[in-house]
Amino acid sequence: MITSEEQFIMFTFSRINHVDNSGQCACIHAAVNGHLDTLVYLLQCDWSVYEGQVTKVEAMQQSFIVAAAKGHKGICEYLLHCNRNIRESFGLDVVDTLLGETPLTAACLNGRKEIVRWLLDREASPETTNLKSLSPLLCAVEAGKWELVDLLLFLGFSIEQTDKHCRTPLMIAAYKGHIRVLEMLLSRGASIHKTDKEGLTALCWGCLKGHLHIIQSLLDRGSHLHHADRCGRSPLQLAALHGDAQVVQYLIDQGAQIEHADLNGMRALDHAIDRRNTAVVVSFLRKGAKLGQMTWAFAAGKPDVILLLLNKLMKDGNVLYRKNRTKEAAQRYQYALKKFPQEDFGDDYKTFNEVKLNLVLNLSRCKRKMNDCEGAIELATKALQLKPKCFEA
Known part of the structure; x- marks a missing residue:
């Protein structure tokens, strides 16, 4: 009886270097699922006789990266061992053409501590970045893998290294909202005052993304x-x-x-x-x-916001009027009426007319109190013109 693995091999043999819609060939699927025997068989085939979309070396590098990301150490060991003679195109520090990662950045993004240690023991570079210019440490920070970040710092990785935008690990932790990573970086002495190319600090990034717990922690530590x-x-x-x-x-x-x-x-x-x-x-x-x-x-053009502003002016005027600061109250009402928009408010028409009516009546009241009878009468007449509109269906 043919096993499911053998069926997979038979299906892919005729198109061994063909890729699916996500750009993955059969080797990648074997590596993702930890099927070492299948991967070994596929790589032992003669790829040179097939026309396809990926070379054997590319497939090996891509398989290495996804195996590192998934934590399949056996596959990583096999691929590195059987290809020690072609390091110029395949190796520990090559960025693959599928995910844009190195084995180490892929392992860090996925929190694979065992794979990270294994790669570093084999002299994988701690400085080689992925296509996003993120180093292994920055990848671990971005993914929120605080235990791995702690390990990398213990192993000597620089706590103030930056990406192409000059963002430090602390900034990235603040941007992502990773409080445990941030607290650990702060405990290890990360600078809260450094800025990136845009002049943003870690606090700025926390504010830009609305992470209250991050903001509180940074301000408690003295952020500006x-x-x-x-x-x-x-x-x-x-x-x-x-x-x-x-x-x-x-x-x-x-x-x-x-x-x-x-x-x-x-x-x-x-x-x-x-x-x-x-x-x-x-x-x-x-x-x-x-x-x-x-x-x-x-x-302008935002009725909900305009109503907030007009109501604020009216409330300020009301407070001043109650304090017998009539002239100042009148100035608030006049300013609101001066800024009153002229456009058609659609569904908000009635609401705006009610606000305008109240402003006119309040200003008329101030005019009377200030003995400006002519102004008070003029405003009362205007109020009569507005009042019917406020009660239209």
């Missing part, structure tokens, strides 16, 4: 809350871009400067409005963020 990157953006502004209201509120509570402007003149509130992160906009408005020209420019 008011750092500015090459574009002048603060961690708070980067958090506003991401849109996590809890992170933004935490940074505000820690003393982040809400009025800081980047090199383009944008503040954190403006970034939040630009991304339409309304929950974050509310946080800034509650804190008393100022409304500048750029704020209204970014709010």
Whole structure:
């Protein structure tokens, strides 16, 4: 009776170097599943008589990488042993054409500690990077394999090595949200103040991705809350871009400067409005963020955001009025009416008219209190024109 493995061999023999839709030949499938006998048989065949999409050496290198990724040490040993005479095209530090990895980076990405030790014992380079310019250590960090990161640092890998963007392991851990890796790197002395090519620190990356636990840990260690990157953006502004209201509120509570402007003149509130992160906009408005020209420019075409801004101005005016600061209250109402948009609001038409009516009535009340009877009458007349529209079906 023919076994399933023999059926597999019979099926692939006639197309031994043919690849499937994912670019994998039969050897790769054997290596992925740990079928050493099948892989040995396939490689012993004469590949030169077949026309296909992958060479035998390529198939061997690809098989080596996937075996390292899967933790199949026996396959790795076989491939390295039987090919010691062709190291110029196959070996420990070659990046394969399928995954773009070296055996060591593939093992690190998948947390294969035994394979990593085995490769390093055979002098695999700790510095050779994959196609993404990630070294073995950076691969382990990106994958969140904290035990493997700890091992590599113990073996002497540099804790401040960088990728092509000058990102350190700590930055990558912050970017990915890997708190255990981050805590371990910090305990080993990783610098919290280093910056990448864009001027971003580890704290900046944590804010940009909205990782509250990462941010808390870095601030507890003394990360600079008011750092500015090459574009002048603060961690708070980067958090506003991401849109996590809890992170933004935490940074505000820690003393982040809400009025800081980047090199383009944008503040954190403006970034939040630009991304339409309304929950974050509310946080800034509650804190008393100022409304500048750029704020209204970014709010244009966003009815939900415009309503937030108008209601904030009206609430500020109401507070001032109750404190008998009538003139200042009137200025808030007037400013809101000046910024009131003219476009058609569609489904929000009734809501906008109600807001406008309230602003007009409140301003009329201020005018009366300030003995501006003519202004009060003019506003009362305008209110009568608006009132019917607010109750239309």
